Amino acid sequence: MSNCERNKKILLELVKRPGNRRCADCRAPDPDWACYKLGVFVCLNCSGIHRSLSSRVKSIKLDFWEDELVEFMESEGNTNAQASYEKAVPPYYYQPQQNDHLVLREQWIRAKYERMEFTGETKYPPLSYTTGEILTGMLWKKGKENTQFLKRKFVLSEREFTLTYFNKENESKGPKAVIPIKDLNATFQPEKIGHPHGLQITYQDDNHTRNLYVYHESFYSDCHTVACGLWRITWYNAIRAARYAYLKTAYPTGSDEELIPKITRKYLKEGYMEKTGPLESFKKRWFILDSQNRKLLYFKGQLDAEELGVIFIGTESNGYSVKECVPKHARGNKWKCGVMVETPERQFVFTCEQEREQREWLDALRQVLSRPMAPQDYTSKYG
Numbered sequence: 001m002s003n004c005e006r007n008k009k010i011l012l013e014l015v016k017r018p019g020n021r022r023c024a025d026c027r028a029p030d031p032d033w034a035c036y037k038l039g040v041f042v043c044l045n046c047s048g049i050h051r052s053l054s055s056r057v058k059s060i061k062l063d064f065w066e067d068e069l070v071e072f073m074e075s076e077g078n079t080n081a082q083a084s085y086e087k088a089v090p091p092y093y094y095q096p097q098q099n100d101h102l103v104l105r106e107q108w109i110r111a112k113y114e115r116m117e118f119t120g121e122t123k124y125p126p127l128s129y130t131t132g133e134i135l136t137g138m139l140w141k142k143g144k145e146n147t148q149f150l151k152r153k154f155v156l157s158e159r160e161f162t163l164t165y166f167n168k169e170n171e172s173k174g175p176k177a178v179i180p181i182k183d184l185n186a187t188f189q190p191e192k193i194g195h196p197h198g199l200q201i202t203y204q205d206d207n208h209t210r211n212l213y214v215y216h217e218s219f220y221s222d223c224h225t226v227a228c229g230l231w232r233i234t235w236y237n238a239i240r241a242a243r244y245a246y247l248k249t250a251y252p253t254g255s256d257e258e259l260i261p262k263i264t265r266k267y268l269k270e271g272y273m274e275k276t277g278p279l280e281s282f283k284k285r286w287f288i289l290d291s292q293n294r295k296l297l298y299f300k301g302q303l304d305a306e307e308l309g310v311i312f313i314g315t316e317s318n319g320y321s322v323k324e325c326v327p328k329h330a331r332g333n334k335w336k337c338g339v340m341v342e343t344p345e346r347q348f349v350f351t352c353e354q355e356r357e358q359r360e361w362l363d364a365l366r367q368v369l370s371r372p373m374a375p376q377d378y379t380s381k382y383g
């Protein structure tokens with residue numbers, strides 16, 4: 001057997017070892033690339049990020065491997081790398097998964113290997129929860145009634161557990177809004193907002209869901225109040241840090257395992273469907289399925305500040321159902337792939353443009369439907 005074949009065989013054995021079976025960075029199964037400078041096995045997507053950061057990468061199957069590189073991969077591997085590069089990841093820090101946006105994965109990879117933020121050395125101390133105001137800076141915020149983004153000052157306070165923003169011209173008049181961290185959610189939304197650092201901040205305002213669409217210009221927040229100049233954080237992770245601190249206060253006995261999934265939540269599905277009301281014809285609306293709150297919200301457009309309506313999704317035993325349908329006697333609908341949602345109160349018919357979208361909505365809605373209701377879900381419906 002030639003060296004080349006032998007080395008390939010060793011690599012294919014190595015990548016079957018428990019620690020190497022998943023991508024070192026996004027945990028995608030069966031990585032078939034390797035970064036041989038760091039000694040980690042990664043998926044194709046993460047290998048692209050490593051390459052762009054001028055880390056050396058090779059394909060396990062397609063590239064030629066020298067003996068010493070194979071030996072290095074054998075001596076390092078994902079388990080060893082994680083033990084040093086991920087030794088001290090703060091619990092609030094978002095660790096991206098395989099389907100997450102490139103920007104989130106790149107931030108993670110850079111923080112981990114380039115700046116070595118999580119090796120437990122004092123260069124990047126974890127955020128302390130006693131500083132009060134954790135982050136102050138300028139964010140571009142979309143106007144409530146228009147599509148224009150304007151620069152606004154935002155202050156994230158951990159003493160008050162609030163996110164406050166000001167109208168730049170009228171800062172002396174006091175804040176424009178003070179948002180409690182308690183029911184705030186932040187989702188990473190580069191596509192919708194059209195900026196790589198786009199964030200959607202959602203909160204409850206007088207029983208309404210209110211959305212803010214913001215972005216910050218640079219990779220990291222432009223200014224912050226933590227004295228240590230080396231300390232850097234993205235707004236997304238700063239909001240997560242505040243949420244984590246709030247959850248620790250609200251649920252002092254909660255374990256990290258219980259609290260971390262509650263820090264921020266991704267929406268199960270978003271997209272356009274057509275919707276009909278009892279009297280109106282079909283209209284195109286933007287829908288968001290918030291699985292954790294069992295709510296299907298709909299908006300006029302995808303960057304709207306306030307929802308037009310919300311449908312609570314219970315369980316089958318509570319009289320809810322979701323099924324495929326062909327809309328009948330419908331006026332004005334251009335789309336043909338129907339989704340019917342029945343609640344004890346009424347029936348809703350939505351239409352999707354394509355069958356794939358219809359299938360995704362049916363799957364997502366059924367996922368919520370099949371999850372047993374928790375006591376707080378009753379509060380969320382009637383409260």
Ligand SMILES: [Zn+2]
Nearest residue numbers: 023026043046
């Ligand atoms: Zn990966």
